Amino acid sequence: MRELSSHCLxxxxxWRLVVLHxxxxxxxxxxxxxxxxxxxxxxxxxxxxxxxxxxxxxxxxWLHAGTLIYAAxxxxxxxxxxxxxxxxxxAWLLFGVMILYACLWVVASWxxxxxxxxxxxxxxxxSALRPIRGGSTYxxxxxxxxxxxxxxxxxxxxxxxxxxxxxxxxxRQGLKALLNWRYWLGMAAAACVGVWLxxxxxxxxxxxxxxxxxxxxxxxxxxxxxxxxxxxxxxxGLLGYFVSGENxxxx
Numbered sequence: 001m002r003e004l005s006s007h008c009l010x011x012x013x014x015w016r017l018v019v020l021h022x023x024x025x026x027x028x029x030x031x032x033x034x035x036x037x038x039x040x041x042x043x044x045x046x047x048x049x050x051x052x053x054x055x056x057x058x059x060x061x062w063l064h065a066g067t068l069i070y071a072a073x074x075x076x077x078x079x080x081x082x083x084x085x086x087x088x089x090x091a092w093l094l095f096g097v098m099i100l101y102a103c104l105w106v107v108a109s110w111x112x113x114x115x116x117x118x119x120x121x122x123x124x125x126x127s128a129l130r131p132i133r134g135g136s137t138y139x140x141x142x143x144x145x146x147x148x149x150x151x152x153x154x155x156x157x158x159x160x161x162x163x164x165x166x167x168x169x170x171x172r173q174g175l176k177a178l179l180n181w182r183y184w185l186g187m188a189a190a191a192c193v194g195v196w197l198x199x200x201x202x203x204x205x206x207x208x209x210x211x212x213x214x215x216x217x218x219x220x221x222x223x224x225x226x227x228x229x230x231x232x233x234x235x236x237g238l239l240g241y242f243v244s245g246e247n248x249x250x251x
Contacts, residue, residue: 004182008237010074012230017070017079021229024063031056057094065093065166067233071240072167089166096162100155107150114142151195156187163239177242186238194231198224 066083118138160174
């Protein structure tokens with residue numbers, strides 16, 4: 001466990017990588033938001049929209065493919081080499097992201113029928129199993145389970161395969177991660193830091209005046225962004241530890 005922690009901390013201690021993610025992800029989010037505002041009245045505007053979309057996608061896969069490659073062997077002197085564009089690594093990351101997005105989209109669509117399913121379960125459940133608060137209890141339980149599936153189970157199941165191929169390993173290395181309890185524990189911790197804590201921060205509303213509320217939301221957004229960045233870099237280190245041939249434990 002100490003070796004695993006040291007490997008993840010080695011990724012977080014690479015300050016150039018941390019700065020790259022803080023700045024790079026902010027630019028990607030800004031670029032994606034601005035892309036939605038591009039008009040489509042003329043041909044040149046359509047061409048610009050397509051080119052800018054491809055550029056944003058390329059920068060996204062380049063940033064995160066390089067991060068996964070570096071996380072497999074987090075030596076500071078290897079940082080620049082890890083971010084050298086590799087067509088196969090970029091293609092595998094794009095493919096993995098598309099698969100993950102498709103699965104997350106399916107799970108997100110289930111929430112549309114959650115209220116109806118909750119009411120049905122409440123109506124069919126024996127009187128002894130019917131909650132006092134009505135079908136809302138089933139709804140809250142279902143929403144909680146969907147959140148775990150969306151933010152923890154699916155990413156934890158699919159990311160090792162993507163990381164293995166991005167770093168040039170076989171799918172077998174991804175399987176080794178899924179069969180190790182330390183991987184699932186680490187992913188749970190990363191999900192708590194990167195998803196649960198930011199949500200708590202953003203839902204917390206201290207202050208009463210406009211200036212206090214403005215300062216509060218700015219600070220909370222900055223802290224939530226820092227937590228999400230740290231959680232992703234820790235996840236990359238976790239994936240790199242288990243998919244790399246040198247560190248992956250035998251099962």
